[in-house]
Amino acid sequence: MSQISRGLENVFIKTTSLTYIDGENGILRYGGYDIEDLVEHTSFEEVIHLMLYGDLPTKSQLQKLKSSIDESYEVPQQVIDMIYSLPKDSDAIGMMETAFSALSSLYGSPWNKNNNRENAIKLIGRASTVVANVLRAKEGKKPIIPEPSESFAKSFLKSSLSRTPSNEEVKAMDASLILYADHEVPASTTAALVTSSTLSDMYSCVVAALAALKGPLHGGAAEEAFKQFVEIGEPQNAETWFRNKITEQKSRLMGFGHRVYKTYDPRAKIFKKYAKLLSENNDNARKYFSIAQSVEDLGIKTFSEKRIYPNTDFYSGVVFYSLGFPIYMFTSLFALSRTLGWVAHVIEYVEDQHRLIRPRALYIGPLKREIVPIELRG
Template sequence: MSEISRGLENVFIKATSLTYIDGEKGILRYGGYNIEDLVRNCSFEEVIHLMLYGDLPNSEQLKKVKERINESYNVPPPVIRIMEELPHDADAIAMMETAFSALASYYNYPWKKGENKERALEIIAKASTIVANVYRLKEGQKPEIPEPSESYAKSFLRATFSREPSEEEVDAMNAALILYTDHEVPASTTAALVTSSTLSDMYSCIVSALAALKGPLHGGAAEAAFSQFLEIKDPSNVEEWFNENVIKEKKRLMGFGHRVYKTYDPRAKLFKRYAEELARTPESKKILDIAERLEDIGIKNFGEKKIYPNTDFYSGIVFYSIGFPVYMFTSLFALSRVLGWLAHIIEYVEDQHRLIRPRALYVGPIKRDFIPLSSRN
């Protein structure tokens, strides 16, 4: 009898040279490079080149990536007008879905080797415009198109907040973009791959990925983890909150545990470092204190089961300290992951393409005699 792999766990759907994960040792590498080295030494644009072209760029290659991105921030005005018509209280990812779906009407490019990666650079630029304006429109502000600057992260923050971001904020945003770039084939990447296997356009593949990311068990985890800290309210309440909610009520401790990692998520360590660097206001310091106390008690209770903080535990504190409200956390995840989605679908379509068409194991009646409606009791 055929076996069903629930959740497609341990099913390999493609070969990849993009991301390597050792969940037992807590190792994450993009193209062979340790995530720690990339975050400490690289710009997001360098990682864009790595993921799309297979290696870190030299100066001339990096210049070309930046130029292509800088010339591609503009989106058709009707796309912005469509976003303006959406309710201000609409879900941020739903607004992104709508915008990317509209973009598919303007840029329905066929797949073509030699051009796919250039198209990907355009999409990455437009993603910055879309996410910046999701925030601006939800806050009742006028739309803004990012302007070229020293970095993708800086251009995005400038357009989002209409102010000059600090060097620490730019560094943290750059790090977050790198950390969320890719993680092999979670639900959203799988959704993008399924769509790409039909040779649908890249923008439509992003819409599929966003629809999957929108679920609280995937992209919404950072929002849920941060909401815990707000619910706890004060560091002195951590132990009581944990005992009442996690121990007694058996509620899930958000931001803890991972399908792949059986030790501390390497991304969580780096996000924690940036959270500590950015926590300068009394409010952000208090939230960080709550998170660290909750981490300690969580590891004491779940560490033996190999359940540790994942990337979403501290990322929300980083985003909040930069100035983002909770409703934007998943969109910021998506802004980064657009690169990973594009890299995976290009790798798949160009090198391994086959229509993804799984089967379902039938368990119903094998054969029934038809009974007319008049004879059914």
């Protein structure tokens, strides 16, 4: 009798040297480095090098990588026009899918060990331009190409928001990019891997990943968690809301619980730190941070015995809101960061472990049946 694993839970589909997760003890590492240390002591660009080349870069390697990203911000006008041709109320991830489909037609090249990583770096640079212009198109602003600066995070914020971000904001954005960069093989990464197993191009793999991320059970959690805080409205309403919505109506508390972590998500702790820091300069953000703290306390009191704690999406929305992003962009910000994880995993798979992913389904329908002529069917 074949065994079915619904949701592929605890099914290993590849080996990886990219990301290590210890869900029991709340440990997350990229390439052997604790996530806390990477956020504190490195930049997103350094993590790009780590994920693609296996080591943190030297100064010269980092400069080369930055130069490659800077050169790739420019995307063909057809792609920008395609983004702006879509209705302003289009889903932001759907707009990204459209843009990456176009990029696939322009840059989708066969896999080649000699240039896979360089192609991935250019893809990440182009992703910044795509996400910035998705926001600008939806907000009715003119298109823009990010300008090179000291960091990927700063260039992205400046082009997206049409202002020069503070050092605190740049650091928070950089931390967010690192925190969301990879998390082994969730649904979107698995979709990218399935696509890569057919030897489809890297951009098409990202389209597949975006399609999976678009579903509310994967990518939309940060948006839904933050909408809870907006619904609550004021910190003093948190307890009544929690009792009515979570305790009595048995609604799901968004931003709590994780398939892998059975303790506090280490990324959530770091997001909470930056949420507190940034919200101090924004009255509405400060209010939402206070609401989030109250809901967290109530959630932990209610669910800790079931080993359900805040995950990375619980506080990330407060960070993104504090930076100036509308709620509808939160999942696209996740995607901008996770693009690194997607391309790193598909490169690792295609180069080292390639095999066409072709699972089976266990048939449970009728056995052999005889066809009855249509005139005799009832």
